[in-house]
Amino acid sequence: MRRQGLWRRLDAAARYAVPFGTLVAGLVVLGLNFGLPGQAQLRPVYALACVFFWSLYRPSALPAPAVMAGGVLLDLLGFSPVGLWAVLLLLLHGAVLALRRRLVQRGFLFTWPVFSGFAAGAFVLAWGAQSLLGQGMLPLRPVLTQTGFAVLLYPALAALFIRVHRGPAAAELA
């Protein structure tokens, strides 16, 4: 086995860190005050899209601890009970890994509805858990808007992720 140089290893490590980096950086950047409508609701949408995409195409670069860390960060930045989104993102991660063989060969037009379904499920679960933990029915409207955001924004996010996937995150180019 050929001994790798320091720069080579650094490059590989940086590429390996890109998926988790996009997750964390996106969550932080979405906290900036852009004045976008419904900006606070975009965070979980972004996290779901991120975890879905990277679990599907680069599972080695987004292991379960990273997913959990991202979920806890999302909970701390938002106002959901701490750990809730960690559980939901991990469930998504597990589901995608289980279905990976079937999903990874299909095109975007297949993964988009699949992601939409997962996102809707995650938002419903989040709503149910928050209603249970808060001991009161929360309004259902945010679930609908967030699902709508997820469905509509996934193409744009996927386009961005695909570029990252082929460029900075491509470990095979290191």
Place this chain on the structure above:
Amino acid sequence: MIRLSVPFRQAVSRLTFPVMLMLSFGIVLIGRADQGISGALRTGLDDVLAPVYGVFAGPIAAAESGSGAIGHLFSLSAENAQLRAENAKLLQWQAVAMALEAQNNALKATLNYTPPAAPAFSTGDVVADMGGVYDRSVLVVLPPGGSPVPLMGAVAMDGRGVVGRVVEAGSRAARVLLITDINSRIPVALGASGAPALMAGTNGPTPALLYWAPGQPPAEGAMVLTSAVGGAFPAGLPVGVVHYDAQNQPVVLPLADLDSLRLLRLFSYPDNLPVLTPIPHTKAKPAAIAHHRKK
């Protein structure tokens, strides 16, 4: 790198997911059991992220609005249109003002009008004293030597409008009852027609308008001037502007800056003094007290 045996590594990778899931559930339970932990974590995270946000917030604010050149460029045309509309409106008002001035001059000439002599006034600093019998009143410290004319009932004005009137006057200080006090009742004239009404203080920032003629409701934005009815005030001092509040009741927005009064001028109109409010500090009659004790 630590070399691990292949089966061990496989076992670790297989176990990571369930362990992490259990951990997350544990975090949910812990956060549920002790709300303080999540609060402390959130605060800590905010402390860490605040400088990061600070670095980005400046350029974003500059680009979007506020002091930024880009924001100004976007609002430039809208601002221009607004200014043009305002300019047209102001030109119209200028014409109105000139017409009125001409009419006024003509009337004065016809009636052989002589303006009344300027009343004597003394200027004093406001001491931030809201105490005393009244809820809305200020104490004015008079210049040394006192006032040459009796100050009782003098009209207090700041730079813009009527503030109130003097209800207690000593040699060094005078107490001014503000127009917003609930005890304040001032006869006013509304708008160009001078429709009579009574401005009553409510202890709030905007005095109410009472007893206006049913046929002539106060118009929004109409000027409120003092009226000489009752003799307490000279006519024509600016007081405020009519406004309809959320309950659709006409109130007066005072012109005077009643929240931050610093210097007041106290105008004594000698002709108007005798018919003021009764002086509150007259002693009770001894006979009445004696009568009271007998019982």
